Amino acid sequence: MSVTNLLDNWAAVRHFHPIDDKPHDPYKWAMAIDLDACIGCNACAVACYAENNLPVVGREKFKHGQVMHWMRIERYWEEDGRDFPDQGFQFLPMMCQQCEAAPCETVCPVGATNHTQDGLNSQIYNRCIGSRYCSANCPFKVRYFNWYDYPTTENVWPAEMNYQLNPDVTVRGKGVMEKCTFCVQRLRAAEVTAKGEGRIVREGEVQTACQQSCPTGAISFGNLVDPESRVHKQWQAQQVDLDKDAQEKNQKEGGTDLRGYRILEELRSYPSVMYLERVRESAV
Amino acid sequence: MHRYLCFPAILAGFLMAVGCYAATDQQPTLTTEDDLGPQVQQPIEFPHYRHAGNRNTVDLTNSDPTKGGMEINCQYCHTYARRSLTAGIPPLQKCVGCHQNIPSVRDKPRIVELFKYWDAKKAIPWKKVHDLPDFVRFNHERHIKRFIEQQGRPVQEVCGYCHGQVKEMTTARRQKPITMGWCVSCHMKEHVVVVANKDGIPEGGTPLGKQAYWYTFQKPAETKNAAGELTAKGPNDCWLCHK
Incomplete structure (x- = not known):
């Protein structure tokens, strides 16, 4: 990319999605997670390990914070004076929020993480040099760094176990950053099939691994642009808009029907994942 | 010039020169030049020219193997290209399926070799010629759909965009650079x-x-x-x- 091109097309190079002149069309992948339905079973995290070739690092490395779970279940305890078994807490499945104005993208020195046209925050392993700047700038702390060469030296996939690796996903080597991709390998396969048939991807045609494995159906995933998709309907019903940092919700005095929110919305990273507040008193 | 100013001055000059060069740099042009890859030794020297090459218009019986081909569609053997990421290498059954009905070439050394594998019930260990790095996932299906199905261009021409004139080769040899810059030069057009x-x-x-x-x-x-x-x-x- 030449300097001329960079200066002439700055708006295109750093294009903020979505903006009025260039809305998402025909795809914007988004998610909605119902925390009331989440039972914290970790099936989503396990499915993610299986789908995305994540190394199981073991107890020691977990203690050092070198765990590689792209999808993690966070626990929030209620500070109400009660002790452990009775103390209420809630689960929060946390993964890359695929921000529209992602803080990680602006700081990458080599452009290894950037925005795709269907609204994903891409991470290109072969371009990554491992500066870890993106992880430092991520408000959700959902980026994971390969401190070890897991495929070979650390032996996380001993002989024959390597046959269970997903061939559609790169097995990352030492020194690159990685994160949730919204199962981009499935999205691309569905998009390419749809493209060949001259249509867009239909609702329900593509699922992420976490969504597929969720026993309570807490996770819904789909095309936010498609008015028929469940995600679109949920976002609409909860009055959550992608491009607003403070949602103009039609809230009633003394209680509300609306449960939808996005995490750290005020930071204006415009995440693509909407959470639905818990209604039950305690998760368990 | 003061010796402490000398180095910064050279550096500034160098940066300006680089800047000027980069500023006049244009969009990449479509790269079509050939970049011959290494000759890969295959277990059987498969004659692509005989199978996919053009027919000999003079000799209608097409008996001389050095002069004419059969004009077999690339996708007859590389059948996965139109429906998956990879083009695929045909299974041994596909070779034998035709060749058991072609007695005239049965005693040729390459065919004898072929039937040795068939009798031993072993796959031929073909070697990869167009070997992309593991982090690259080129999609054959997309390109076949776009050029052959949608635009109706001839198969050999379309395959040749990336694979060169395979119909004139024996075993395939990489003819195009197949680098990212080369791919992008077409996508930027x-x-x-x-x-x-x-x-x-x-x-x-x-x-x-x-x-x-x-x-x-x-x-x-x-x-x-x-x-x-x-x-x-x-x-x-x-x-x-x-x-």
Whole structure:
């Protein structure tokens, strides 16, 4: 990319999605997670390990914070004076929020993480040099760094176990950053099939691994642009808009029907994942 | 000049020179030049020219193996190309399926070798010629759909964009660079786009219909070239090939 091109097309190079002149069309992948339905079973995290070739690092490395779970279940305890078994807490499945104005993208020195046209925050392993700047700038702390060469030296996939690796996903080597991709390998396969048939991807045609494995159906995933998709309907019903940092919700005095929110919305990273507040008193 | 100022002055000059060079740098042009890869030794010296090469128009019986080919469609053997990421190497059954009915060449050394593998019930250990790095996922299906099915271009021409003149080779040899810059040089080009007709059927081209965007995952900017034809660039999304 030449300097001329960079200066002439700055708006295109750093294009903020979505903006009025260039809305998402025909795809914007988004998610909605119902925390009331989440039972914290970790099936989503396990499915993610299986789908995305994540190394199981073991107890020691977990203690050092070198765990590689792209999808993690966070626990929030209620500070109400009660002790452990009775103390209420809630689960929060946390993964890359695929921000529209992602803080990680602006700081990458080599452009290894950037925005795709269907609204994903891409991470290109072969371009990554491992500066870890993106992880430092991520408000959700959902980026994971390969401190070890897991495929070979650390032996996380001993002989024959390597046959269970997903061939559609790169097995990352030492020194690159990685994160949730919204199962981009499935999205691309569905998009390419749809493209060949001259249509867009239909609702329900593509699922992420976490969504597929969720026993309570807490996770819904789909095309936010498609008015028929469940995600679109949920976002609409909860009055959550992608491009607003403070949602103009039609809230009633003394209680509300609306449960939808996005995490750290005020930071204006415009995440693509909407959470639905818990209604039950305690998760368990 | 003071010796402490000398180095910064040289550095500034160097940076300016680089800047000027970069500022005048133009968009990449379409790279079509050949870049011959290494000759890969295959277990059987498979004659592509005999199978896929053009027919000998003078000798209608096509008996001389050095002069004419059979014009077999590339996709007859590399059958996965139109429906998957990889083009695929034909299984031994496919070779034998034809060759057990061609007694005239049965005693040729390559065919004898072929039937040795068949009798031993072993697959031929073909070696990869167009070997992309593991982090690159080129999609054959997309390109076949775009060029052959939508635009109706001849198969050998389309395959030749990346694979060169395989129909004139024995065992295949890489002819094009197959580097990312080379791929992108085509994707950065403004290609002419043909709009679908009223019924939504592509008129030998690429439809820019309401729902089907053949180029990118976002509706392409509809630009027009000097001749007034609608053009669009190929996808430039990193996650298409690297994921």
